[in-house]
Amino acid sequence: MSTRPSKSGTSASGPGSLRSLAWLLLPLIGLGLFLVLLFRSDPLALLSDMAPPLEELTVEQTLLDDNGITLWVRADGSEPMHIAQIQVDGAFWQFSQTPAGPIDRLDLVRLDLPYPWVAGEPHFITLITNSGTTFDHEIAVALPSPKASAEQFIGLAVIGIFIGLVPVALGMLSYPALRRSGSGSLQFLLALTVGLLVFLLIDTLGEALELADEAAGAFKSPTLVWAAAIGTFLLLLVIGRRKGEAPTGTGLAGYLSLGIGLHNLGEGLAVGAAFAVGETALGTFLLVGFVLHNITEGIGIVAPLVNKRPATWVFVALALLAGLPAVFGVWVGAFAFAPQWASLFFAIGAGAILQVVFEVSAYLSRRSAEAGGSWLSLTSLSGFLVGLAVMYGTALLVTA
């Protein structure tokens, strides 16, 4: 009697797992039957079918060149959509659609318009579907789209370097000064880092959500932003603490670099995309603004290293990790921008920043406890606020 449960337990392990697998199929079979019933009987016919099909078109990318205007348009209708005519600046214009025909839900088509656009001026495009519904798209300032030439890649890389690598590296040059400032200032520095990271977090999330609104509705990008941010945060948290303890020193600096690097990737995407559609004038002033704004990122990265003495290559690696993604961002943004992907990148960046906010705060808290104080002190509060203020102030500079 006493052996029976164990016996049945062990002997049934083969067929038993098969049986539980079969039970797993039950809901699937149920679903299949339900779908058959739904399509056979069409119970919705009992309700009136007065509601017209939903229509949605999202212009994801705009290219302007010698041949005119090219749009990449994603359909998001409850039924396949037909683009019947296109108006450019209030005139019906010739166009060709590739692939031709009705556009299924979430399919992407290319529209080529041989339109003589005028450099430096805005253009307005209206897509008209077979139901007469219109979808407007504005080209803020018409400029030739960047072409995938070596020259363009180098030019855009230079922009990316100025946005990402240069300010981070400049900020990291503050390391010797930070070291000399004494151990008492570490709490202030770490709090300052948290402050500027929180600013970046808010900014990144804001941009992610803003871009999410531009994406085709079916992608549910705003929800995806939160999910991706939380997922990234938890994933990095687990990876960082896989050895059972929170990252410190070089490790923490590495995560800081990663988080800031992902943020800079998103920033690069935005700059590249804005450049491609003529929404931004890439003048010296803008780049100077970027350098000032992002310089604080470099200070943040080296803050956990104040009590260490890492090799020079560590600094180089940290700078590259935090700064170079901006270059890739600018490239992708300029040549293959799509709002749903860009918002996802921003969301991942936000999650990564949240992780370092968490870890730097934890580090700050531990350091304070070790020093016999509390994490909540006038020093840490003032550091945090100064961090926020500096970021806000330099953001103003960029805007000015």
Next chain:
Amino acid sequence: MKFFKSLKTKITQIKPVNPVRRRLLGGGFLAGGLVALTASGSARAQSHDNHSTPEGSATAPKDPAAQEKMRMQHGGMTTVGEVDHARNGFHPVEMLTDWDRGVASTLPDGRTLREFEITAEDKEIEIAPGIFFPAWTYNGRVPGPTLRVTEGDVVRIRFTNNSSMPHTMHFHGIHAARMDGVPGAGEAMPGEEFTYEFDAKPFGCHLYHCHSFPLKRHMQKGLYGAFIVDPDPEKHRDNPADYAVARSRLLGTPENDHWQEFIMVMNGFDTNFDEENEIYAVNSIAHAYSNEPIRVDKARPIRVYLVNVTEFDPINSFHLHGNFFDYYDHGTTLSPTLRIVDTVMQCQAQRGIIEISFAEHENGNYMFHAHQAEFAELGWMSLFQVEGEDA
């Protein structure tokens, strides 16, 4: 991205006219590579607008391939595809000369009675290739049938409403208040009918339309048509000149046969119901007469009965290329109210008669269109294909 937003706003406010100016705004460039990249970009861009930037015209490409490409691009103003007129049940070219004279009989007092049957029905029509409009129609067409009677006729119209909404037929003419075709006087509910009766006067080029409220929606949905009252020559015997004109205007006389007469109802369609028209046309179909020019014999004069029923825009216009014409506002006179003009404008519901002669012209395509370029490029663009032996 916030800073791009503000930059964008700035750019829009300043409205840079060319890339050179933009570069100055940007404050110059950092890297040599960047300058090269933008410079090549602006050179390319200028090839597009050599008529707007002086620098551009100086460097405009002279190679034939580029010129040909530009010619093609600038000639791209048109709708794409074809309208299925058979499915619509009316053809814009046939509509031009489709006069509905009703069923004529003689009353005991010797006058002519003209009886018409008009039915209002809901119908989806294709107004530009691939664009379908949920119209309300008279006899399944937009514009409705062109009713043509003679001054002094007794007109009787049996109006049946098979639509989903109340409708009327409100005639622009002289009639009793109870025959006015407005709510309370001749409005037919769905399934009902109403018979309008009045004497045809004054002679001229008129119109009828639904006057149920909301009026704007009932007009815009397609409930309108032309109502032409030809002058009775016998009533203008006193003046030989007037008599001759009246004879030429009266449908069915040999004098009238010599003329090439067309009805053109200028209308528009607000396909997304935002109180702005997406499509403009004469007789509903965008670009119908530019895709299929109206063939005319230059030996015979042309008479256009022009009616404006465009909603939302206060005026519409008719402009003829390479020629001038005489215009009879409302068509209620036998001598022109405007002479030797090439453009007339009409406010909403204004109409008139245009008389054109191409007798002295070379053969060829002569454009006519609204001189509101916006309307022209949204469909109100047409051609006369003038043919015939030189005199």
